[in-house]
Amino acid sequence: MNSFPIIRVVSKLIIPYILLFGLYVQFHGDFGPGGGFQAGVILASALILYGLVFGLPAVQEVAPPRVIEKLIALGVLIYAGTGIATTLIGRTHDGGQVPANFLDYEALNHDVLHGFLPHGQHLGIFLVEFGVGITVTAVMTMIFYCFAGRSRLFNEKASA
Amino acid sequence: MFVSVSILTLLAVTAIAIARMRDLWAAVMFTGIFSFLGASWMLILDAPDVAFTEAAVGAGISTFLMLGTLALAGKKEKPTTASPIVPLLVVGITGAALVYGTLDMPHFGDPAAPVQTRIEPGFVEKSQHDMHGLPNVVTALLASYRGYDTLGETAVIFTAGIAVLMILRRDPEDCDHRVTQKSASTEKKGRSS
Numbered sequence: 001m002n003s004f005p006i007i008r009v010v011s012k013l014i015i016p017y018i019l020l021f022g023l024y025v026q027f028h029g030d031f032g033p034g035g036g037f038q039a040g041v042i043l044a045s046a047l048i049l050y051g052l053v054f055g056l057p058a059v060q061e062v063a064p065p066r067v068i069e070k071l072i073a074l075g076v077l078i079y080a081g082t083g084i085a086t087t088l089i090g091r092t093h094d095g096g097q098v099p100a101n102f103l104d105y106e107a108l109n110h111d112v113l114h115g116f117l118p119h120g121q122h123l124g125i126f127l128v129e130f131g132v133g134i135t136v137t138a139v140m141t142m143i144f145y146c147f148a149g150r151s152r153l154f155n156e157k158a159s160a
Numbered sequence: 161m162f163v164s165v166s167i168l169t170l171l172a173v174t175a176i177a178i179a180r181m182r183d184l185w186a187a188v189m190f191t192g193i194f195s196f197l198g199a200s201w202m203l204i205l206d207a208p209d210v211a212f213t214e215a216a217v218g219a220g221i222s223t224f225l226m227l228g229t230l231a232l233a234g235k236k237e238k239p240t241t242a243s244p245i246v247p248l249l250v251v252g253i254t255g256a257a258l259v260y261g262t263l264d265m266p267h268f269g270d271p272a273a274p275v276q277t278r279i280e281p282g283f284v285e286k287s288q289h290d291m292h293g294l295p296n297v298v299t300a301l302l303a304s305y306r307g308y309d310t311l312g313e314t315a316v317i318f319t320a321g322i323a324v325l326m327i328l329r330r331d332p333e334d335c336d337h338r339v340t341q342k343s344a345s346t347e348k349k350g351r352s353s
Contacts, residue, residue, distance in 0.1 A: 025212065030299045033208035037313075041216035048224055056337040065336045069325065076318045079311050103307035121291045125303040132314050139321030140221055145335040146328040147228045 011053045018046035026133045030122065036129040040136025047137075048144045056148055065145050068138045075135025082127045103128070164204055171197050185235040188226040195219035205268075209298065 026039030051059035086107040091100040100107040105124025110117075118126050174194045181187040195218030202211035266273035287300045294300055302310050329335050 030294050030296050030303075032296065033298070034212060035209065035299055035302060038209055038212040038216070041213060041221065045216045045220040048221060052224065060336060060338050064338075072318060072321050076314055079314050083307070083311065103304075103311070105304060121300075121304055122294055124307075125291075125294070125299060128303050128307065128310065129299070132310065135314055135318055135321075139317050139324075142321055142335065143324050144221070144224070145337070146324060147225055149335055149337055150228070150232060150328065 007053055011049055015046050015050055018042060018049070022046060026129065027126075029129055030125050036132025037136055039129075039133045041140060043133070043137045044140030044144070047141050051144060051148065056145070060145070063141060065142065068141050068145070071134050071138035072142060075131040075133070075138065078131030078134065079128045082124060082131070086124070164201075167197055167201050167204065171201065182237050182239075183235065184230055184237055185227075188223060188230060191226065192219045192223040195223070 022039050022042035025034035025042055026036065029035035029039065047059055047063055050062070082105075083103040086100050086104050087102050089100065089107040090097045091104060091107045092098075092109070103124070105121045108123045108127075109120040111119075117123075171194065174190055174197060178187050178190045178194065181190065195214055198218060199211040199215040202208075202214055266275075270276070284297055287294075287297050287305075291300045291304065325335075
């Protein structure tokens with residue numbers, strides 16, 4: 001698609017806004033509609049659009065497959081790690097520390113920069129949604145990479 | 161009302177158009193349009209989260225995956241010789257059964273519907289207290305009250321991604337097109353010299 005200047009220019013203009021919208025949906029998900037799943041597919045579609053218009057090697061300079069394949073696992077690790085962290089930290093109950101349940105975000109209460117940094121339930125939701133977002137983005141992008149590489153359409157275009 | 165009716169009509173028209181089409185390339189494009197109409201419909205039903213997902217996955221990513229498949233498989237449907245009566249019967253009966261199933265469902269927005277009455281009415285206020293003022297009840301439900309479920313869903317996506325990688329990628333560099341291109345160009349150079 002290198003020979004279509006209008007598509008190239010328009011997607012170059014749009015892609016930053018898609019990415020920004022994806023980040024908004026991700027990090028504003030606990031206040032407005034959205035969350036990790038939605039943000040993940042929006043971010044991945046921005047990468048896919050870039051790959052469609054500028055070719056696979058170009059998008060793989062931005063998001064190398066070696067990094068993306070590790071991010072697939074990293075997202076799940078962040079999610080499960082949040083749960084393990086809550087069990088290890090425990091929650092304050094009647095002045096003493098008692099063990100907390102898996103994914104009991106009350107354990108994440110803290111007083112550092114109160115009112116500025118998220119804490120407790122808010123921090124827990126933020127972390128798990130972040131993990132979901134990473135995994136979804138990485139899976140969608142990786143499927144795109146593997147799928148697109150198999151079709152003649154993209155190989156011809158890349159060699160042209 | 162007018163918007164709902166027009167979107168639903170367009171959905172039906174698009175579906176019939178897809179069914180009658182023999183050019184697969186155009187049919188894939190029409191499924192993308194169908195997904196966009198579906199996303200608009202979700203938005204009217206006050207489900208922006210679902211609309212995001214439908215627009216990005218249905219209209220964007222899956223349309224692309226179908227196009228990628230077509231590039232491998234050819235873009236014309238083979239003419240069928242079998243009689244269309246049996247498939248038509250099956251589809252007709254299934255559709256009638258589905259419509260029959262919706263007959264005793266409550267109307268959209270019905271205040272007496274089980275979804276409005278059976279869930280504890282104070283849930284919205286309770287989540288305000290439990291979540292320390294986090295305003296989005298949907299996110300609170302998904303990520304906190306039902307944190308285990310969402311962890312499971314994430315694991316499902318993870319597993320699906322790994323499965324696709326296992327099927328499509330025989331060697332670690334298969335999906336890295338920078339590497340395959342470089343090796344292809346060095347091969348060409350080697351041959352020409």
